[in-house]
Amino acid sequence: MASPATNITTQFEQQLVKSTTLVFHVNLFIYAAIALVALFRIPHLVALFGTPSEWYNGHFLRYSPVKQPKVSRSNTSNSARTLVGEDTHHDRKRRGGEKDVSEVEVKYPPHTAVVPRQLRTMLSLSRVRILDGYSIGQISILAMYFYALVYATFFKSNPFTDATRPGWVAISQFPLIFALAQKNNILGSLLGYGYERLNYVHRFAAKLVILAANLHAVYYLYRWTAAGTFTELVVRPKNAWGMVALIFMNIMYFFSTSFWRNKAYNVFLWTHSISMIVILPTTYLHQPSLLPYVLACVFLYGADRVMRLFKTRIATAIVIPLPGTDITHIEVPSLNAGWRPGQHVRLRILSRRMGWLGWTEVHPFTIASAPDSHDCLIVMCKQSGDWTKRLGLMSKERGYVDSESKVKVWVEGPYGGPGRMMFASFSAAVLICGGSGITFGLTMMQDLLAKDLKGESRVKYVELVWVTQDANSITPLIQLFTTLIQQSVYCPLRISVYYTKPLTSKLTFLPDPDAAAHLPITLHHNFTLTPGRPRIGRALDAAIMRAVSLGAGHKDSQGITGLAVGVCGPTGLADDVVRAVSAVDSARKDQVGGIEIHEETFGW
Ligand SMILES: Cc1cc2nc3c(=O)[nH]c(=O)nc-3n(C[C@H](O)[C@H](O)[C@H](O)COP(=O)(O)OP(=O)(O)OC[C@H]3O[C@@H](n4cnc5c(N)ncnc54)[C@H](O)[C@@H]3O)c2cc1C
Known part of the structure; x- marks a missing residue:
């Protein structure tokens, strides 16, 4: 006859098997869902790699001798088609351009919409913000993940009688959390998003894991205290290592809150790194059967470090x-x-x-x-x-x-960056920047204009909206903005700068500083400076109008491929942009081939 101790061990082993099988299946479900999204995103990957430069850009920084765009002034090549149509030529003349009409070999990037036309309303709905900067789409993803873990924790189990289940749930999510934390993010590469765009899932998953780990520990702490065996059992190596891992998980959680991230980023960073280094070996020492999970994390972390060196x-x-x-x-x-x-x-x-x-x-x-x-x-x-x-x-x-x-x-x-969204594959682009987010606008704008000259952009019109507090902060950029507008021969560029603080000093860049009395100020053709909040709706309208109208020569024959909106700046600005895009009439959205948004915020 088996002794009571053997019975308990057998029961424990059975539970262990049940828990491991269950968390394995829940993980299968989570990774299958990720694989499904990755599959759905394959056409965008194919489109991205349809542009040769995308093969070698976006991975490693390098120096490359600058090649001039291949411009042919003769009309002999069959493959060379006129990039600038008659209308654009007139348009260009109207804008006072001085270049000859050039012929370049056009290599427009293929365009794949982020969702089919039928799903545009759903996409628009998924962008609506409901909670502290989180969109309905993001909340839905987190809710599904939450449900998967709740199911794993409670299915035929009660954490107050079976403490192993929450423990298994916690450890089973370690690899996912590690994968989402790396700068060279495997999941990000599969899905086509930068690590910073997936960081919200990392934060949420980590919180649930720490909660599960605490549930796991509280059960034992309660039982030992009630039985008066706490001091005797807690010092046993297996339990002591478990306690160390738990303490460092809680330290990690405490110093990861937005308070520390915003007020003392280095404290957040150091506590995160040190805690992680402690948690992995102590978890293994607590329960050696967890080795595969620990090794998976070590592998993900190590691979990221090696990639960072490269x-x-x-x-x-x-x-x-x-x-x-x-x-x-x-x-x-x-x-x-x-x-x-x-x-x-x-x-x-x-x-x-x-x-x-x-x-x-x-x-x-x-x-x-x-x-x-x-x-x-x-x-x-x-x-x-x-x-x-x-x-x-x-x-x-x-x-x-x-x-x-x-x-x-x-x-x-x-x-990071816009992932598989290729701005050059759209019919028009609106770039909305707040404060130092102008860096995003500058690179995008210059890239689009350069690609346009090389015949690698379908964009017919670019509008940059920059919201800055101080009007004088545009001083160092005036020359660049003016040059870009002058260079935007085949793809008109409009720049609207809005300043939000009242003027306290004269605008030093104006030939007549008192001209500030007449607002808005036109600094150059297509370049204005206006006080107050930006009119995002108006910028979207103007871009849609340019995208759907004729006059862009050869680009007109390519069909209308949507409006790309890029926003970079504070969360409030991104919220305003999402609202303005949602407010665009759906018939108008269809007319332009859909509106896609890329959001970039300087933080997480
Ligand atoms: C993807 C991304 C792109 C950015 N691009 C620009 C840019 O082009 N121009 C620009 O002026 N600023 C940019 N920033 C913001 C810039 O990184 C921070 O302003 C800078 O790190 C602040 O450091 P600090 O010690 O001076 O300020 P702190 O007072 O320590 O921090 C100010 C803010 O920056 C955040 N921060 C601090 N250190 C880091 C860090 N190492 N990593 C991430 N966030 C940190 C903090 O959470 C806090 O919210 C970007 C941020 C991100 C996340």
Whole structure:
């Protein structure tokens, strides 16, 4: 006859088997759902790789000699078609362009809508914000995940009588959480999203896991305390390691809250890294049968670190302050290619002037220049906290003398960006930027215009809307904006800048500073400066009108392929843009071939 102790062990083993099988099946369900979305996104991947430059851009930074666009002035080649039609030619003349009508070999990027026409209303609905910046689409994903874990925890089990189940649920989600946390994100690559876009799932999943781990532990702590065996049992190695893992999970949770992320990012970062290093081995020591999960996490973490090394370039950068602004301009002459517009790099300044520990900090910045252009890699850093202020100070101390403003930098990337959404494949683009989000607008705008000259863009019209607090902050960009408008020969560009703070000083860039009395100010043809909030609806209307009307020469024969909207800035601005897009009449959306949005916010 079996002893009571043997019976308990057998029962425990049976439960263990049940729990492992169940969490395995729940994981299968979760990964199958991810695979389904990845499958659905394959046409977008095919479309992306239909453009040759997309094969080698977006992965590694490099230097590439700049090739001039292949412009043929003769009419002999059959494959060369006129990029500029008669209408556009007249249009160009009207705008006072000086170039000859050129012929380039057109290689328009293939366009694949994010969803079929029938699902546009659903897509629009999924973008509506309901909770603290979260959209219905995001909440639905989190709700499904939540349900899957609730099912795994409670199916034929009660966490108050079976503590192993929540433990298994917790560990089973470790690999997913690790996969979502890496900068070189396997899931992101499969789905076509940057790591920062999936970060909300990482945060939510991690919270549920920590909750499950606590449920698992509380059961034992309660039982041991009630039986008076707490001090005896808690020191047993298996239990002690479990306690250490739990304590570090809770530390991780506490220091990951938005308070710490916003107020002391480094505290969040260090506690996260140290806790992770402690949690993995202690989890294994607590329960050696969890080794496969621990190894999966170690593999994901290790692979990411190796990829980061491959993506890192140590280079010399020129760091200068942008006069009249709180922005530091950094350019890296030895890098000019390898990124896609909208992507960011992680930057480390290797100089003692940033403080003794300054070199340990890595900060993300969107690349403000277009790839494969005469410009090199440029980032613009607005002073917001300690590190960016120190950077600003350093750039000012070093002055404008070229040799003194040079500094060694560690540039890692590129990461993120619009994924599989190709702005150049749409009929029109509206870029809406708030504050330092202008970096996103600059790179997108320059890339679209450069592609247009090479015959690689279907875009017939680009509108940039920039909302900034201080009107004078446009001073360093006026020259660039004006040049871009002049260069936008075949694809009209309109720039509308809105400033939200009342003028306290004269506008130094105006020939007659008192002209500010007459608002809005037209700084150049198609370039205005207006006080107040942006009129996003109006910008969308103008872009739709240009996308559906004729006059873009050869592009007209390609059909109407939608309006791309890119927004980069505070969450409130992104919310406004989503609302404005939702407010567009559905017949008008259909007429333009749908409106797709890419959102970029400087945080998570
Ligand atoms: C994807 C992305 C792209 C960005 N692009 C630009 C850009 O082009 N131009 C620009 O001026 N700013 C950009 N930012 C914001 C910039 O990274 C922060 O302003 C900068 O890191 C602040 O550091 P700090 O120590 O000076 O300020 P802090 O006071 O420490 O932080 C200010 C804010 O920045 C966040 N932050 C701080 N350190 C980091 C970090 N290492 N990683 C992520 N977030 C951090 C904090 O959560 C806080 O909300 C971007 C941020 C992200 C996430």
